[in-house]
Amino acid sequence: MSSVKFSAKAWNTTATRLAVLIVIVVQPIGPGAGWTQEPVQPRINEEFAKQEKIYRRRGADVPGSYVTNRGLSRYAEVLPTGFCDALGSLGSSDRWLDIGAGEGQAILDYYSPQDDAAPAEECGGSGPKARAVAISIEDRRTDKWKQQAARLGDDRIQYLSGKRLRHYSREELGKFQIITDVYGGFTYSENLSRFLEKVLSLLEIGGAFYTVVPSVHLEDGTDKLGTWYLTEVVDAASRPVTVCSWLKQTTCTKVTCESKTDWDAPTQLIKIRKVCSDVSVPTLKIVEYMAGAPPGRRFQMAP
Ligand SMILES: C[S@@+](CC[C@H](N)C(=O)[O-])C[C@H]1O[C@@H](n2cnc3c(N)ncnc32)[C@H](O)[C@@H]1O
Numbered sequence: 660m661s662s663v664k665f666s667a668k669a670w671n672t673t674a675t676r677l678a679v680l681i682v683i684v685v686q687p688i689g690p691g692a693g694w695t696q697e698p699v700q701p702r703i704n705e706e707f708a709k710q711e712k713i714y715r716r717r718g719a720d721v722p723g724s725y726v727t728n729r730g731l732s733r734y735a736e737v738l739p740t741g742f743c744d745a746l747g748s749l750g751s752s753d754r755w756l757d758i759g760a761g762e763g764q765a766i767l768d769y770y771s772p773q774d775d776a777a778p779a780e781e782c783g784g785s786g787p788k789a790r791a792v793a794i795s796i797e798d799r800r801t802d803k804w805k806q807q808a809a810r811l812g813d814d815r816i817q818y819l820s821g822k823r824l825r826h827y828s829r830e831e832l833g834k835f836q837i838i839t840d841v842y843g844g845f846t847y848s849e850n851l852s853r854f855l856e857k858v859l860s861l862l863e864i865g866g867a868f869y870t871v872v873p874s875v876h877l878e879d880g881t882d883k884l885g886t887w888y889l890t891e892v893v894d895a896a897s898r899p900v901t902v903c904s905w906l907k908q909t910t911c912t913k914v915t916c917e918s919k920t921d922w923d924a925p926t927q928l929i930k931i932r933k934v935c936s937d938v939s940v941p942t943l944k945i946v947e948y949m950a951g952a953p954p955g956r957r958f959q960m961a962p
Pocket residue numbers: 714724725726727728729730758759760761762794795796797822823824825840841842843844845847848
């Protein structure tokens with residue numbers, strides 16, 4: 660991966676991904692690569708610049724795999740068991756943050772009036788609704804969002820865009836009982852440990868972060884041979900580790916991982932409950948990054 664360059668469009672073809680896999684297999688980062696401060700991949704900044712362009716694409720230019728309008732029922736399918744019940748148990752003064760919200764359709768569905776032509780959303784229940792905040796790098800608000808926000812008033816739903824999660828202060832965002840990320844920052848970030856640190860700093864103790872990672876080594880080892888991986892983690896000696904085993908080294912959290920072997924790509928559904936305040940996330944550095952929707956990423960744990 661480090662020695663080949665692909666356009667974002669090309670990365671989204673199976674052939675290109677297979678080519679990338681072959682290069683990874685033929686040219687692994689050997690045990691001698693060790694921990695260095697800088698990313699191993701030359702010109703990694705060019706990939707970051709390409710990724711920026713993907714976020715800015717509009718209309719027909721948006722890659723087919725860059726889906727920005729998943730509704731709440733899709734969230735219910737791809738997030739860990741218990742997400743809908745947890746959402747349904749929130750009170751009207753509680754808060755839900757959706758990181759990487761795209762058009763914010765999941766929040767719109769959560770707030771959809773019960774007398775709508777569409778059947779009432781089952782996920783999140785029909786009780787009181789929490790305040791909800793959507794974050795997206797690029798502004799993908801639809802007219803529907805604007806109308807609903809105006810109708811609800813009083814900041815019940817908020818849409819923040821123009822910067823990444825890490826650029827918001829804790830004071831700006833406040834704290835949340837539930838944080839979700841469906842193919843958003845957790846799938847796209849080039850600095851996963853810093854991203855997670857920020858997420859956990861925004862969670863109330865007892866609150867939970869629900870997310871999903873596609874094309875990844877599964878915790879229970881059920882991913883099939885011949886799989887291509889988009890997100891890989893290696894330890895300081897460059898031995899593969901699973902995302903879940905890395906996550907489980909985070910202090911003050913309880914991490915639960917569900918493996919989806921029979922989906923198009925091996926996918927890990929992840930729930931992280933914050934159980935105390937002294938959170939420390941083991942540092943990862945990016946060693947390879949290939950722009951795409953989603954991008955290919957290889958991280959290395961610090962010694
Ligand atoms: C593929 S879309 C997913 C949208 C939505 N969750 C859905 O499933 O329809 C990716 C979203 O993640 C956002 N994103 C990626 N990295 C982010 C970051 N570090 N901070 C905030 N948003 C991020 C993008 O701006 C975009 O809104």
